[in-house]
Amino acid sequence: MTFVVTENCIQCKYTDCVEVCPVDCFYEGPNFLVIHPDECIDCALCEPECPAEAIFSEDELPKGQEQFIEINAELAEEWPNIAEKKDPLPDAEAWDGKSGKIDKLER
Numbered sequence: 001m002t003f004v005v006t007e008n009c010i011q012c013k014y015t016d017c018v019e020v021c022p023v024d025c026f027y028e029g030p031n032f033l034v035i036h037p038d039e040c041i042d043c044a045l046c047e048p049e050c051p052a053e054a055i056f057s058e059d060e061l062p063k064g065q066e067q068f069i070e071i072n073a074e075l076a077e078e079w080p081n082i083a084e085k086k087d088p089l090p091d092a093e094a095w096d097g098k099s100g101k102i103d104k105l106e107r
């Protein structure tokens with residue numbers, strides 16, 4: 001089991017999630033964060049911290065977000081670790097809640 005970062009993180013990247021993770025298993029891309037599925041210990045601490053409500057347990061993913069299981073696993077192997085909070089992306093508020101952000105995912 002793991003927690004998964006889903007679509008609404010894209011273009012927002014608030015990073016509140018990384019501050020609470022006891023095992024530092026978040027990895028950072030240009031406009032999205034992912035969780036390493038083999039490192040996550042399912043503590044659930046990050047889920048309520050995300051202002052964009054983008055984090056879910058893999059067995060409670062909203063409909064249409066299933067592809068993010070694979071996306072998290074893949075990109076966590078490629079991207080650098082992030083363990084400290086930083087400023088969100090400049091237009092985070094405007095992008096929060098927008099649909100179709102998957103097309104904006106930068107790898």
Ligand code: SF4
Pocket residue numbers: 003020021022023024025026035039040041042043044045046047
């Ligand atoms: Fe880290 Fe816990 Fe969130 Fe997994 S569930 S990413 S271990 S804070």
Ligand code: F3S
Pocket residue numbers: 005008009010012013014015016017018032033049050051052053054055
């Ligand atoms: Fe993304 Fe939410 Fe973390 S927007 S960076 S999953 S706090």
